[in-house]
Amino acid sequence: MDKFNRTSRLSRLSEKVILYQSDTTVGFSSQDAKKLQKIKSRDPSKAFIKIFKDLKTLNMLGLRVPYKYKNTLRRSKKSSFVVKNIAFRVVNNPINSQTLRDIPWHYSTSANESGKNFNLDFCEEKADIIIQNKDGLRELNSSSLYKLNHTKRKKIR
Template structure:
């Protein structure tokens, strides 16, 4: 892990894996899904959730949401949706971090080894950047998960 007193020095890290408290639980964030697969020792066939900064960014990225669910997706909190085999969530960062505010989206996954519980030592070893506030990192419940299509909404978790 690299420690910096200034955000401008982060440019030397080519692929950043960020460990932070997300809107739901402790998570790894990155714009490189292959780096996250490597960190978590996860099968390449299992996709990651893409977390968008706001609803406008989600729509601009090309996601097509069925009209009857647009309002519920826009107003959702701590909820992940799957549309046409693409998982996404809209979540504004609760931390006052320039690193997280600068990006419009990140791939997101829980901060643990695949199939295991949160282990702070493992996470600190694997993360390039740690964003933490005074409350620390807390493992909470994961987001609700829904599959949407034009006719129905099905709750997965």
């Protein structure tokens, strides 16, 4: 596990797996999807949710949200969306870690083995960096997931 106080080492974060308490549940985060697949023993065909720190970053990557749902996306809390088979979330609330605030986007998944419940020992063993507040890490409900297209919105979970 790496411990550091300066942001000058952030260039290496794209290679790291971070364990943190999100606004919904405990999650693994990384910019390397293959590392996350290996940790979770997950089917490679199953995609991860991409977390963006703001709408500007989402737009810069060329993902266009149907105009009809732009306000929904902007005002959403604890919701993930699928547009053209790309799953994403925009997390506007600041996470209490400078490490995560400086990353423009990352892949995210729940912190457990595929099909199993949260196990702190497993998570601490697999994570390179652990970000924890005074409340600790605890499993909560996952975000709602909606599929959007130009005509309708469908709730998936």
